[in-house]
Each structure stands twice: as structure tokens, then as C-alpha cells.
Amino acid sequence: MSDISKSVRKTDAAEKISGKALYVDDIKLDHMHHALTVRSSIPAGLIKNIVLPELPDGYYSVGADDVSGKNVVKIIFDDQPIFPTDKVTYLHEPILLIVGPDKAKVKELVDQVKIEYEETKPVFDWVNSAIHYHFEKGDGNRVFRHAKKIISYDYETGYQEQAYIEPQGFIGYLDDDKVTLIGSIQCPYYVKNAVIQALGVEENQVRVIQPSIGGAFGGKEEFPSLMACQLAVAIQKIKQPISMMYDREEDMLVTTKRHPSKIHFEAAVDKTNQILGFQTHVGIDAGANIGLSGVVLSRSLIACTGAYTIPHLDVSGDVYLTNTVPNGAFRGFGAPQMYFAVEMFMEHIAKDLGIDPLTFRKRHLAKQGDKTSTNGTFRDPIIMEEMIEKAMEISDYQTKYKEYQDPSSHKGIGMSWFFHGCGFTGSGEANHIKAKVKLRKTKDGFVHILVAAVDMGQGIRTTLRKVVAEIIELPLERIIFDFPDTDFVPDSGPTVASRTMMIVGGLVARAAKEMKERFQEIEFTVQKQYEQPSYIKYDEATFQGDAYPAYSWGINIVEVDVDPVTYITKVLGSWSVYDVGKAIDERIVLGQADGGLAQGIAYGYLEVMRHENGVLKQKNMTDYIIPTAMDLGPMETVLYENPYAFGPYGAKGVGELTLVGGAPAVTKAIEQAIKKRIMKIPATPEYLMELVNHG
Amino acid sequence: MAKITFQLNGKPVQLDTNPNRRLLDVLREDFSLTGVKEGCGEGECGACAVLMNHEIVNSCSVPIANVINKEIVTIEGFSQTHRYDILRNAFEEEGAVQCGFCTPGMMIASESLLNKNANPTEEEIKIGLSGNLCRCTGYNMIIKAIQRAVKDGDGTW
Numbered sequence: 121m122s123d124i125s126k127s128v129r130k131t132d133a134a135e136k137i138s139g140k141a142l143y144v145d146d147i148k149l150d151h152m153h154h155a156l157t158v159r160s161s162i163p164a165g166l167i168k169n170i171v172l173p174e175l176p177d178g179y180y181s182v183g184a185d186d187v188s189g190k191n192v193v194k195i196i197f198d199d200q201p202i203f204p205t206d207k208v209t210y211l212h213e214p215i216l217l218i219v220g221p222d223k224a225k226v227k228e229l230v231d232q233v234k235i236e237y238e239e240t241k242p243v244f245d246w247v248n249s250a251i252h253y254h255f256e257k258g259d260g261n262r263v264f265r266h267a268k269k270i271i272s273y274d275y276e277t278g279y280q281e282q283a284y285i286e287p288q289g290f291i292g293y294l295d296d297d298k299v300t301l302i303g304s305i306q307c308p309y310y311v312k313n314a315v316i317q318a319l320g321v322e323e324n325q326v327r328v329i330q331p332s333i334g335g336a337f338g339g340k341e342e343f344p345s346l347m348a349c350q351l352a353v354a355i356q357k358i359k360q361p362i363s364m365m366y367d368r369e370e371d372m373l374v375t376t377k378r379h380p381s382k383i384h385f386e387a388a389v390d391k392t393n394q395i396l397g398f399q400t401h402v403g404i405d406a407g408a409n410i411g412l413s414g415v416v417l418s419r420s421l422i423a424c425t426g427a428y429t430i431p432h433l434d435v436s437g438d439v440y441l442t443n444t445v446p447n448g449a450f451r452g453f454g455a456p457q458m459y460f461a462v463e464m465f466m467e468h469i470a471k472d473l474g475i476d477p478l479t480f481r482k483r484h485l486a487k488q489g490d491k492t493s494t495n496g497t498f499r500d501p502i503i504m505e506e507m508i509e510k511a512m513e514i515s516d517y518q519t520k521y522k523e524y525q526d527p528s529s530h531k532g533i534g535m536s537w538f539f540h541g542c543g544f545t546g547s548g549e550a551n552h553i554k555a556k557v558k559l560r561k562t563k564d565g566f567v568h569i570l571v572a573a574v575d576m577g578q579g580i581r582t583t584l585r586k587v588v589a590e591i592i593e594l595p596l597e598r599i600i601f602d603f604p605d606t607d608f609v610p611d612s613g614p615t616v617a618s619r620t621m622m623i624v625g626g627l628v629a630r631a632a633k634e635m636k637e638r639f640q641e642i643e644f645t646v647q648k649q650y651e652q653p654s655y656i657k658y659d660e661a662t663f664q665g666d667a668y669p670a671y672s673w674g675i676n677i678v679e680v681d682v683d684p685v686t687y688i689t690k691v692l693g694s695w696s697v698y699d700v701g702k703a704i705d706e707r708i709v710l711g712q713a714d715g716g717l718a719q720g721i722a723y724g725y726l727e728v729m730r731h732e733n734g735v736l737k738q739k740n741m742t743d744y745i746i747p748t749a750m751d752l753g754p755m756e757t758v759l760y761e762n763p764y765a766f767g768p769y770g771a772k773g774v775g776e777l778t779l780v781g782g783a784p785a786v787t788k789a790i791e792q793a794i795k796k797r798i799m800k801i802p803a804t805p806e807y808l809m810e811l812v813n814h815g
Numbered sequence: 816m817a818k819i820t821f822q823l824n825g826k827p828v829q830l831d832t833n834p835n836r837r838l839l840d841v842l843r844e845d846f847s848l849t850g851v852k853e854g855c856g857e858g859e860c861g862a863c864a865v866l867m868n869h870e871i872v873n874s875c876s877v878p879i880a881n882v883i884n885k886e887i888v889t890i891e892g893f894s895q896t897h898r899y900d901i902l903r904n905a906f907e908e909e910g911a912v913q914c915g916f917c918t919p920g921m922m923i924a925s926e927s928l929l930n931k932n933a934n935p936t937e938e939e940i941k942i943g944l945s946g947n948l949c950r951c952t953g954y955n956m957i958i959k960a961i962q963r964a965v966k967d968g969d970g971t972w
Binding site: 130285369752 | 853860915946
């Protein structure tokens with residue numbers, strides 16, 4: 121048997137290179153109409169009156185009165201209307217659509233809509249908690265009584281915009297009484313279920329299809345459900361094919377972003393300089409509705425010990441509602457905020473105690489058999505010590521670290537350690553998602569993979585096919601993985617949470633094994649449904665038990681040079697070592713590693729987005745800066761194999777792991793370069809200058 | 816309205832249109848050349864890059880009036896060339912494609928770079944790509960793809 125990690129050419133690379141791959145805006149339908157959105161001009165207030173311009177024949181307005189089902193976007197809580205009826209809760213909230221055949225005319229009409237408001241006082245401070253969580257491990261904060269020393273710091277993180285290069289968009293049409301939507305999405309069944317509820321129709325009256333997706337990174341997880349519901353209502357009303365495309369500015373102003381956070385840490389340290397316990401509080405800004413914020417907060421809280429074992433914990437957090445654009449899923453999902461904070465905190469504790477940070481961190485590093493933050497168990501081998509040695513060796517960390525300690529040096533090198541829990545938090549997979557997959561063998565001897573997993577660039581159309589081909593022992597060309605279409609594929613869950621290869625791929629592998637045994641049958645289908653490993657038990661209410669079935673682990677090392685005059689940080693290079701169980705395609709995993717780390721490093725020092733009184737100050741690619749080819753220096757990645765029993769060929773999660781450690785690695789490097797402590801990200805030149813001059 | 820004539824992917828074309836329209840819209844709407852993508856609409860991301868008289872331009876920032884009598888090559892036209900085949904192979908071999916939305920623009924940028932500088936240094940490649948944003952790859956595999964194309968092309972540029 122060949123090694124499945126051996127790279128193959130990606131299924132869709134050639135068609136993407138040639139420009140032939142069709143993304144949603146490339147698909148043309150006859151009689152296509154265009155929908156544009158009328159948005160609120162204030163962050164908070166009551167809608168008193170809407171005055172529409174005279175609409176020419178064939179032009180329509182679509183709003184709350186047209187919603188035939190429930191006027192709520194189905195996510196978790198019923199707190200987001202498809203179209204608001206009486207109040208607005210953030211600037212640029214969608215109020216209604218104008219639809220018609222000529223886009224320029226539609227635009228003109230949108231600008232003529234007059235909305236009268238009674239303004240109310242917007243809330244931007246983090247005072248209105250919609251969700252509060254609290255849990256303990258061991259003696260909780262009672263252990264602080266035994267502390268020889270208590271060390272406390274506060275950390276802050278800013279917004280991050282996904283900045284997928286393809287903006288959000290949908291097209292849709294009506295076929296008899298069935299609404300079909302084609303959209304740039306991560307989760308076909310989230311969209312389908314939301315639209316069923318919005319229209320109040322039967323399951324077979326909504327169909328959702330995925331075209332090529334131009335990047336997503338979480339940004340196309342829950343937000344598309346809002347667009348889809350609005351568009352479906354419009355299609356049901358006017359019975360014409362409609363295109364609804366956001367341009368970059370609209371996309372940046374109104375779509376979900378990474379939650380800004382404020383993280384408070386206290387550590388109780390004993391007389392041997394060992395940490396007894398943490399007390400921590402995480403606040404995140406949800407924006408105007410809860411959306412997925414509670415789940416984002418849980419992941420953040422559960423990551424509060426970082427890659428370390430801390431025996432006693434008192435952990436709490438709040439999701440705050442403000443009159444700002446709603447925040448949501450973004451690769452890492454609460455973990456990047458926490459890893460920045462906890463990794464800096466460990467560094468700062470060591471410095472306060474006068475101990476070498478590396479020695480101090482190694483003493484606390486999590487080991488197999490240790491209790492997790494939620495009293496679960498790290499059951500599988502943890503090979504971090506070996507991986508850390510490797511990372512330090514390939515980056516020449518020790519030599520550089522020593523050299524850059526020199527007060528005159530303006531270079532620095534930083535190292536972050538981290539894990540990422542693979543799949544949904546807690547019992548999500550077993551209780552909420554209940555993933556199903558199918559494999560179908562057709563008469564011509566081809567095998568079709570029928571899953572709802574979306575290839576948004578991460579390569580799942582290639583890697584899932586490899587898994588099936590390898591198990592059934594067929595050439596790769598005989599395995600077909602078409603774009604998901606909810607009329608044909610079962611609900612294998614959303615394409616999120618680093619779950620696709622481990623969970624969906626694991627199910628596909630099980631189906632493939634059965635198919636192989638029955639392969640003499642001419643035509644048949646195998647279906648598999650997710651079963652949680654029996655030893656995994658988790659109580660969502662108390663945060664007790666195994667929060668994840670498996671963990672991927674990683675190390676990032678980043679080297680920087682901070683200009684002593686301009687305080688501009690130049691990233692000189694980065695080195696990473698990952699344990700993702702088993703790479704299903706080495707080159708694809710290495711590509712994920714480069715891209716994820718680029719986003720993580722940039723989150724730490726480069727990408728700035730902020731709002732002033734609810735108005736986002738960055739709204740396009742000119743003022744929201746993401747890395748160019750000039751910015752990040754060479755990247756080197758080493759993969760370690762550490763197979764997970766329930767993943768296909770031992771594979772665990774990849775996508776998010778590669779992002780979560782980027783920010784603390786770069787900020788530790790900057791910290792060493794400027795000899796001041798970094799307490800917030802992004803660590804912009806302005807902030808560094810302030811630290812050096814006044815810190 | 817104005818009469819606009821130019822060379823598009825090697826063929827003369829003519830159309831009667833508003834001279835302020837963006838070249839990007841004319842290519843996508845009037846000629847169905849949807850390999851040319853709109854990522855930002857303000858000349859920052861390079862997803863809409865095409866060649867105008869062998870120079871890379873962002874078609875979102877070019878009014879069609881400025882194209883009169885010029886020679887425009889889009890990814891659809893470039894894909895008919897030997898140089899394209901070398902670059903395509905290199906992009907595939909090096910894993911330079913993830914979501915693919917920036918890729919046609921990256922191919923145009925690569926051709927534009929190599930056309931002027933057949934043997935660029937790594938730094939020159941980075942400068943050559945700096946007008947094209949990619950959010951998936953971190954760029955390294957794209958840089959390696961261009962280095963491979965230079966090697967595989969063996970004097971093609």
C-alpha cells in the first residue's frame with residue numbers, strides 16, 4: 121500500500137488556473153434580476169416610516185411583510201430578523217431589498233428609499249451580557265488562598281476580517297414551487313434549514329447548491345443564512361431568478377468578523393514557582409446579535425490553559441451585545457484570542473518571577489493522561505517535547521534568542537505552543553450535527569462521495585477522494601466528488617471546526633470499507649452516521665468532561681526585526697511543527713499551514729479594524745491591510761505523525777490549528793525586539809512606539 | 816455611447832457602449848470572460864488582472880475608453896499559450912492553488928513578470944506578485960511555482 125500522505129495534483133487546480141471554474145457570480149441565468157439591500161443609516165433606533173420611491177414595472181421591494189414563514193434567521197437563538205419590523209440594532213443593518221432587471225436602476229431606487237427613525241442611544245460599551253458562562257476545575261479560585269504570589273494581567277484583541285478574496289453572493293431561482301439557491305457558502309444545510317423556516321415550506325421545496333468557493337475562513341459559515349433567507353423571500357415573491365452579490369465594501373461593512381476580546385488573567389503561584397491555578401474572565405463583543413458568539417466563547421474558555429496543565433481553574437466569560445455589526449465564525453473560533461492572551465501571560469509570569477520563560481513553560485506543558493481544563497483527559501500521546509526540540513533546531517531558536525536578548529538588538533524571536541480541539545465542542549457532533557455520509561457505486565464502476573462538505577480551497581475534493589480510492593483500491597479517477605447539492609447529498613454537517621477530514625472523512629472511510637467488501641455488487645449505496653467514541657462524555661451546562669474527541673498540536677516560531685525609528689515590524693521568517701495525526705495529502709496540509717499561519721501572524725501585528733461609534737473605519741482592501749507576497753518571509757513546516765484511532769488513516773484536524781498560534785509567536789518576537797510587554801493585538805507601529813516612549 | 820474597438824485575446828472586437836464602463840464589466844458581461852474576477856473593485860487585489868499591451872493592469876480600474884486600439888489578453892486568451900502550460904503545470908505541482916479565486920490574476924502577474932524578467936530573484940518575484948492578494952496560501956507555494964516555471968520553461972520567456 122502506498123503512503124496516503126504522498127501528494128497528488130488537486131482535483132480542481134487546473135480548472136481554477138484556467139479561469140473556467142465557476143464561482144457564483146460567474147453563473148448566468150436567463151432573465152436574471154438583481155437584488156440590492158437598503159440599509160439602516162443609524163446604529164440604534166425605531167423605524168417609524170419607510171417611504172419607497174415609485175417603483176417602475178418589474179421592480180419590487182421585499183421586506184418583513186413578505187416573509188411567509190418565521191421572520192428569524194435560524195442559527196441558534198431567535199434574535200436575528202430576516203428583515204427588521206420595528207427597530208434597527210446596528211449601522212447598515214439590512215431593512216429591505218429592491219429587486220429588478222437593471223442593476224443600475226435598482227441602485228438608483230435603493231438610494232431613493234427614505235427611512236424615518238426615532239433614534240435611541242446606542243450601546244458600545246461591554247455592559248449588556250447576553251450569555252454568561254462559568255466553570256471550575258479542582259479547587260477553583262479557592263486555591264488562591266495558598267498562593268505565595270498572585271500575578272495578574274489584562275489582554276485585548278481586535279477585530280479580524282476574513283478577507284476571502286471572493287465576496288459573498290447568491291443566485292437563486294424558482295422551479296415550480298421549489299426555491300433553488302446557489303451560493304458562496306460553507307454549510308449547505310445551515311442555509312437550507314434556515315430557508316425552510318423563513319419560507320415556511322416543506323423540506324423538498326428548498327435546494328441549495330455549492331459552486332466553486334473563493335475562500336471562506338468561517339466568514340461563510342452563518343452569515344450566508346441571512347442573505348439566503350432574504351433572497352429566498354424575494355424569489356418566492358417575484359418568481360424570477362435573482363442575483364444578490366455584495367461588492368467588497370458592502371461585504372466588509374456588514375458581514376461577521378472575529379470577535380474583539382478583553383481577557384483578564386490571574387495566576388496563583390506557589391513557593392516553587394509552579395502555577396497552582398488560574399482565574400480568568402473572557403469578554404467578547406458579539407455585536408448586535410448573539411449568532412454563534414456563545415459557542416465562540418466556549419472554545420475560548422476551554423483553551424484558557426493553552427498547551428499547559430493547570431490544576432485549579434476558575435473560568436468565566438460573557439458575550440456582550442453592542443450596537444455594532446454582528447461578529448461570528450472565523451478560523452480558530454475564539455481560540456486565537458485566548459492563545460494570544462495565555463501565551464503572553466505565561467511569558468509575563470515567568471518574567472515577573474525572574475525565570476527563563478522556556479524553562480517555566482516546559483515545566484507546565486501538558487502531557488498524556490493530564491486533565492484538560494474541563495476535567496477531560498488527554499488520552500492520546502502528546503509528543504510536544506520532541507516537536508519543540510525540532511522547531512528550535514530548524515529555526516536556530518536558542519542562538520537567536522540569546523543574541524536578541526542584547527539590549528541593542530532590535531530583532532526578536534518568539535515561540536508559541538498550542539493545541540486545537542478537533543470537531544464541534546462538547547457533544548455537538550453527537551447531539552446536534554449527527555453527520556451522515558453516503559457512498560454510491562454506480563453501474564459503470566465509479567464511486568460517488570455524497571457529503572455536504574464544501575471545498576472552499578482547503579482541498580477536501582481531493583483528500584476525501586484519496587481516502588476512498590486508497591481504501592477501495594481504485595484509481596483516483598474512479599472516485600467522483602461533485603459539488604454538494606442538498607437534493608442529492610445527506611447532511612454531513614457544516615464545513616467548520618476542523619472537522620471535515622476527521623469526522624466526515626472518518627465516516628467516509630467507514631463507508632468505503634463496507635463498500636470494498638460488497639464491491640462485487642453492481643450498484644449500491646452505503647450510508648454511515650456519526651457515533652461518538654463511547655468514552656467521550658461532556659456536560660455542556662457545567663463544562664465538565666471531554667470537550668473534544670481529539671487534539672491537534674503545534675508550535676510556531678516567528679523571527680522579526682522591528683525598525684527602531686518607524687517601529688514597523690518586518691517578519692524575517694517562520695518555522696512550524698504540527699501534529700495533525702496523519703496528513704492525507706502532505707502538500708495540501710503544508711499549504712494550509714502556510715496560509716493559516718499567514719492569517720495568524722497578520723492578526724498579531726498587521727491587520728487593523730476598529731469601529732468608532734459603530735462605524736467601521738476600515739471597509740475595503742485599501743485600508744484593511746492583509747499580507748502581500750512581500751510581508752511574511754520564508755515559512756518552513758515539519759509534520760509529525762501521531763495517528764488518532766478514529767480519524768481516517770489517523771488524521772485529525774488541520775485548518776484552524778495553523779492559525780491559532782501565529783499571533784502570540786509574532787508578539788513574543790516583537791516583545792523581545794522592543795524589550796517591552798505586548799498586552800494587545802494588533803501590535804501596530806503606533807502601539808509599539810507608545811510602549812517604548814511611555815511604557 | 817461610443818464605438819470601442821480593441822484586440823481581445825488575439826481577435827479584433829468592436830462594441831457600442833458607455834465609454835465609462837469598467838473593462839472588467841465589459842469582459843465579464845459582454846464577452847462572458849468570467850476567468851477575470853472581481854475581488855475588491857478598487858485596484859487593490861489583482862483578481863481582475865489582465866494584460867494590456869503585455870503590461871499587467873487591474874481591469875476594474877480601467878475605463879473601456881482607455882482600451883481603444885489596445886491589445887487585451889485575459890486568462891482565457893493566455894491559457895492558449897505554451898507559457899501558460901508551463902505555469903499551469905508549475906502551479907499544480909507546487910500546490911499554489913487553494914480557493915483559486917486569485918489564481919487567474921496570479922497567472923497574469925506571473926506572465927507579466929517573466930515577460931520582463933525571465934530569471935527573477937525571489938525578491939523580484941515577491942515584488943512582481945505584490946499587487947495580487949491571496950488569502951489562502953501565504954504566497955510561498957506561488958513563489959515556488961514561479962521558480963519552477965522558470966526552470967521548466969528553460970528559455971521560454
